[in-house]
Every structure is written in C-alpha cells, then in structure tokens.
Amino acid sequence: MHVGGLWSVLFANWMVGLAVLAIVSLGAIFALSGGRLLEALGAMLRVALTLFSTPFLFLRDAIAILRDSGEVEADYARSRTFMLFRYNRIQYLGVLVAALLTLAGGVTASLMQLYPQAEVERGRMLGEQIETIRAQMTEAQAGLSGVAPPEQLRRLEAARNEAEAAHRTQADSNAAFLQNPPRQNGAIGQLATARSPEVITELRDNIGEYMGSCPRASNWSGYTPADCTQMRAYLNELAERRLREFALAQTFSEADAAFQQANSAAQSAEANVANLREQLASAERTRGEVSLFNPAWIVSHLAAAGATLLSALLAVVFVVWIGAIVVDFVNWLVLLMRSAELKASDTVERAREFQR
Numbered sequence: 001m002h003v004g005g006l007w008s009v010l011f012a013n014w015m016v017g018l019a020v021l022a023i024v025s026l027g028a029i030f031a032l033s034g035g036r037l038l039e040a041l042g043a044m045l046r047v048a049l050t051l052f053s054t055p056f057l058f059l060r061d062a063i064a065i066l067r068d069s070g071e072v073e074a075d076y077a078r079s080r081t082f083m084l085f086r087y088n089r090i091q092y093l094g095v096l097v098a099a100l101l102t103l104a105g106g107v108t109a110s111l112m113q114l115y116p117q118a119e120v121e122r123g124r125m126l127g128e129q130i131e132t133i134r135a136q137m138t139e140a141q142a143g144l145s146g147v148a149p150p151e152q153l154r155r156l157e158a159a160r161n162e163a164e165a166a167h168r169t170q171a172d173s174n175a176a177f178l179q180n181p182p183r184q185n186g187a188i189g190q191l192a193t194a195r196s197p198e199v200i201t202e203l204r205d206n207i208g209e210y211m212g213s214c215p216r217a218s219n220w221s222g223y224t225p226a227d228c229t230q231m232r233a234y235l236n237e238l239a240e241r242r243l244r245e246f247a248l249a250q251t252f253s254e255a256d257a258a259f260q261q262a263n264s265a266a267q268s269a270e271a272n273v274a275n276l277r278e279q280l281a282s283a284e285r286t287r288g289e290v291s292l293f294n295p296a297w298i299v300s301h302l303a304a305a306g307a308t309l310l311s312a313l314l315a316v317v318f319v320v321w322i323g324a325i326v327v328d329f330v331n332w333l334v335l336l337m338r339s340a341e342l343k344a345s346d347t348v349e350r351a352r353e354f355q356r
Helices: 003-010 014-032 037-067 069-076 082-114 117-146 150-178 186-193 197-205 225-289 295-355
Strands: none
Touching: 014 037, 037 069, 037 082, 037 295, 082 295, 117 225, 150 225, 186 197, 186 225, 197 225
16 A cells, blocks of 8 residues: 555544554654653654744844845955855845745735724625614604504504494395395396496386386286385385495495505504614624624634734745755855865966976
C-alpha cells in the first residue's frame, strides 16, 4: 500500500487515527530519545516554533543589513559583483516591502471585519425603513379611528340579524300561507313565483279586473260568489305578503351591505396596522442583530477579525520564508563569485611577482 493510502486509512476514522498517532508518536520518541521524552518534545516544540519566529528574525536582520549597506558596499566597489551586491540589498528591501504589504492588508481586512461597511450601510437602511414603517403605522392608526367603532359594528350586525330574521319569518309565513289556498288558481302561482315587487304590484292591480267575471264566466265554473270573494281576498293578501317579503329582503340586503362594508373596512384597517406592527418588529429585530452594540455581533466579528489577522500573519511567514530562500541563494552566488574573483586576483598578482 502506498503512503497516501496509509494516510487515508489513518484519517478514515479521525478519532481513532489521532489516538493511534499520539500513542505511536510518544512511544517512538520515547524509544529514540533514550527515555528523555520531555526533553525531546521540548526540543521538537522549539524547532516547530522557529518556523514562525525565523521570518521575523530575518526581517529584523534585513533592516539592519539595509541600514549598513552604504558602508559594506565599499568592499565591492569596482568589482564585478558590485551590481549583484546592490541587487541583493534590493531583494532584502523587496522581501521587507512584501511582508509589510501583506501584514498591512491583513490588518486592514481585520479592521474591516470589526467595522464592515456593508453591515453599517444595512443598519442605516434598516433605520430608514423603521422610520418609514412608523410613519405608515401612525397614518394607519389614524385611519383606524375613522372606521366604525366596535359598538357601531355590533349595532349594524344586530340590525342585519334582525332584518334577516324578519325576512325569514315572512318567507316561512308566506310558504305556509301558500299551503292552504281556497282553490287552485293560476294567479296564485304567478304571485308565488314572481321575481320582483314590480311584477307583484302589476298582478295585484289586475286582480280586480281578473276577478270581475267571477263567477259568471265559463272559466270560473264551480265558483260561487262567496268563493270569488274568498279567492279575491286570498290573492290580495298573497300579493301583500309577497310585497312585504320583498321589502324585508331589501331591508336585509341594505343592512347586510352596511355591516359588511363597515366590518371589511375595520378588518382591513386592523390587518394593515397588524401587518405594519409585524414589519416594524421584524425590522427592529434585524437592526438589533447588526447593531454595533449587540454582544453577539461583537463576539462574532472579533472572532472573524482575529481569524483574518492570524491568516495574515501566516501569509507574512510564508512570504518571508520564500523571499529569504531566494535572497540567501543569491547571497550564495554572490559569495562564490566574490571568492572566485579574489582567488583569481591573488593568482594573477602572484604570477606577476614571479615573473619579476
């Protein structure tokens, strides 16, 4: 099994893997250090810390090198490595500038986490929204005072219920009245099925003419004068009953419309106020969440700022390590070239003295 496969097995179950790693590591270090486990662990910790401390020591030395570069470069004057020497110092400066830029960028990002412009702008917009909702609530509450009060709504509902009961009573009475006609007659059906008071009024006005030939005409066969009188009285009463039914229906319709209109207006106004109140509570709750004085907000942003600053320091460490490796490599090249030049100069000088 390759190394990657072994590592994947180790971390497949990370709890077991970490426990095994700790036990195996401590056992191996104890055995390899000859029983001096604590000293070995302390030494390993010190070496690990140098990973983070060495870049800052390098920056300290780089500043010292740049400060003394004017005096040191005299040794390289009129040599072939003079330009490389200055290039080397420029590298030190470049590493220092790159580290400072990285650190400044990280600190700036960390500060922006503490005072994020987007959230501040959101808080300002939420404040304006809250003021707008409050103004709308004031207007809606003023409109609510203009609708029918609860007492008036109760009166309108009672009037509607009373009108409905009166109409239902009249309709039931008319239905019972139609169950016992003195005789079957087409005029009774016309009055019973009429759809408007105008038709009933017209039929009632024609009752006298309609009954004028009773009982003489052939279509009134079997009727006596008493039957005709009874039928005329029945038709007139039925017409009056139907007219009262229509009048009560109209009264109920008007009372119901008045109640429904007032009730709808009141419900609409109350719903509008309730909706605005809910919007206001939601906006205030949201503004409280992004408030600069909210402890939860402060803790979360301090944590984010700390994480950003830590990542910036790690980035500085990485940048300095890379830059230091490049600078030291160039230093090594300059040293080789300088040594070779000095050696060649000594050789030439000795050859000249030998020739003399």
